[in-house]
Amino acid sequence: MWQLSIKPLSGNHHELLGQWLEQWQALAITVQDSGHRPVMIDGDFFDQYVLTALFDPDCDRQEIELRLRLLLVTLRPDLSEQPDLQWHLLADQDWQQSWQQHSSAIAIEDRLLVLPTWLDLPPEWQQRPVIRIDPQMAFGSGSHETTYGCLQQLAHAAQQQPLGTVLDVGTGSGILAIAALHLGATAVVATDCDEVAVATCLDNARLNGYRSVEEGGPLHCYQRADIPEGCFDVIVANLLAGIITDLLPTLVQALSPDGLLILSGLLIEQTQAIIDRCHQSGLQQVDREQLGDWVVLSARRRPL
DSSP: EEEEEEEESSSSSSHHHHHHHHTTOSSEHHHHHHHHOOOOBBBBBOEEEEEEEEEETTTTTTHHHHHHHHHHHOOOTOOOOOOEEEEOOOOOHHEEEHHOOOOOOOTTTTTTEEETTTTOOOOGGGSEEEEEOOTTTTOOOSSSSSHHHHHHHHHHHHSSSSEEEEEEEETSSSSSHHHHHHHOOEEEEEEEHHHHHHHHHHHHHHHTOBBBBBGSSSSEEEEEOOOSSSSSEEEEEEOHHHHHHHHHHHHHHEEEEEEEEEEEEEHHHHHHHHHHHHHHHHHEEEEEEEEETTTEEEEEEEEO
């Protein structure tokens, strides 16, 4: 496994760089501030950071580095010195240990705490419900702004009224499905087009004390790319703008009359187009939160 570190970085370019690295088959990406503090706790972002990515052993490092340097020059032509790129070859057993060094507790308002299994519960958060999630290659653990924003919106929704039945589209690690159950959802349906994500979601649910419907529990998780039939009180879709645009009519059909739709994975410049599509689909915006370069939207049906 190759680990690529890019440092130091500043500004709001880490999301674009992360997307670019994903296109070049990065297996996992983390962002860490230069002082080795968490990147994000309660929405607090840092100005200077290190971006780290993992790649397969047979990746084309020379091609990746060449194109990445060209991208960095395009993003920051004013810099006298470009960020340093360093490659390190990790043994198979070392990648998880390396990822552990970048992991930390993530507080979601005053409602939840996301914590890797190898970290002890901080004394100041003893009374807070804890989601145990370990970093997985290509799956979310709560640190990304889009996931963090969805967790915030779920926590806000649970404060206003019971969540009821929840649909988590593109569940990944299952963190949003687990959070919904922690926040009082009566039942959760979680879907993903990736069979590994489905298995990961089920494993993480069991780690947090929740069983699947087949095991007599409240979670139904299965592999599919379309929207399942049913009527849901809350639907959360942490995807990409293009996928949300395609799925939006079906998402609206699956939403209960008083339901809440949470949309994430939207860059700032993509947001207005999604808001317009929501309006065309009979929805009205009830909340908009910007985290870094990303926006999380919440919407309900417009009154008749």
